[in-house]
Amino acid sequence: MQKKKIAVLFGGCSSEHEVSRVSAFSVIQNLPRDKYEIVRVGITKDGRWFLYTGPDEKIPTGEWEQSDEKKRAFLSPDRGIGGFVVESSEGFTTLPVDCVFPVLHGRNGEDGTIQGLLELSGLPFVGCGTLSSAVCMDKAITHALLSNAGIHCANYLWFFRTSYTGDGIRKIKTKIEARLGYPVFVKPANSGSSVGVTKVNSEAELDAAVAAAAAESDKILVEEAVCGQEVECAVLGNTDPKAAPIVGEIVASAEFYDYDDKYKNGTSKLNIPAHLDDDVAAQIRTTAQRAFRLLGCRGFARVDFFVRNGKEILLNELNTIPGFTPISMYPKLWDASGVSYSELLDRLIQLSFQDDAQDFKK
Template identity: 45%
Template structure:
């Protein structure tokens, strides 16, 4: 790699309700990546799961419309990675090999991309990839497992209940345990897709039905009345934390529309208007969460801060959004790391981890 540009495969799209978010993020990464160091290969995953080797000249349709953005699948080659290919892309129809990619940057959100599935495939293929590994990705995707691990580690979290398809849900019993209002959300999804704030019995049934439409397991969480703080983490074994930001949502809560479509739906205050002691505590907790949940490469840790100053960890996002209005890259920009340099650092971290794993013994 020393005498040529590093070939980066940007992998995006995917079989997820967060497909369109991924397209937005990928476009921003492709636009911002340092072309003096990296050659870019665009790999778009259709909602059917098919991988496409995309022409960089026209790989997105309606690219400036978050609601209508989509992959341009016309005349695009279908490719795959096979185990121990070392990043070699194979044409599905002809069997012909394309030039190998040196590293994969998966800009995938939700199931089949952020949950360890793609990470396992990339590990079998023998190619470095940005972000958490199989275990860290799976933990970060499943809010139930994530919260139980944090609780066992003594990290402050909100009260929650877990239900699966065909479980009996009693509204009065839930209210007795969590109070009103409360939140209903799919266990394995992000970007506020399928999330509902329930304020009465009438809205309860529709919220449950919609959340179960996205996952076979749902969480019901107590409502925490507090400020929404977020902190970005970067690194492998010795991670470091960004400045702390605050989301001041104009809508009822930080919804999908607010995050990715309506730039005026929330104010992102970076750095947050909090004292130094609170900022330090948020950053320390973010690093602790990152380590406990097997984070690697990058992560965004989300908090609630009550009026008393008490901090509650909401969740970690192992592949946060990279759209123009996304918090993760903006937190690092204010921390002194530009969008382009952030991308470079993430790629460096992925190669660093891969090389360490390659040096592990496989026999004794």
């Protein structure tokens, strides 16, 4: 059997660029080589695309950008090309691929932009399509749709950063006081990896938190601070998605699960399985599957929850390209459920070839 050519996209114009490189390195290392040939395509933080043919070890460190073993390469929306246009000494050559795996986190990677280009290209690709990626990237829109379907989230409000000026500041502060009370979490509506997220204990701390969130996003979300457990559920599939049998829990070492706790210190603890009653875990899995379908996800998503008092379930967010670093929860939950990292990657690619993942071709 001829090997399928899989293009792994990494990096990207995103505050999560570095995390993406680490995720992509471990995806590349674990893709089954007997079935797949890998094409590595790096996107710099300022948005230049390269076909990279050097050692994989230079991907997580970012050294690949200084390497000579790269050529400019662009994913073509032209379905006649079916892959990349690569710059060469003769001008341009084409590099068709069978599937694209965007291992990109955050803006310009997980938010529907790349997915739109991939849909135009007509290529099978791993993960959610344009609409569901865009919806899940915007926490205010996600909350509105989920609440509408009776899936509970933390109490929240949102505003455009341009409203937080002059008289607007007082109005927003009054609403926060009336609807939520302190402490609250202030976060950019569309960022990830906790970048720009702040816990605010009193009104005096609000300005700085809004400024931090505004640096990431036009829309700012303010949520009641939920005191409870942080639980994550791994969902896999297209129109009939399944949640991993084992649900995981994060025990943050900092005051909350911030960027350093996620990626740098390695001091946060994971409980796999989560310390939850069986019926609560079952309810989390069902809710995760429902939210996945409701928002039109496909392929995979990690659905994150808060659990208050060991029983009240609040959906926090859906991550449509969950972390794939060696310490990431999504692959760990499948591994604990008997699906190894390599097997999981194989399943994700197989899912991208199914008819129910190719709606954009109709």
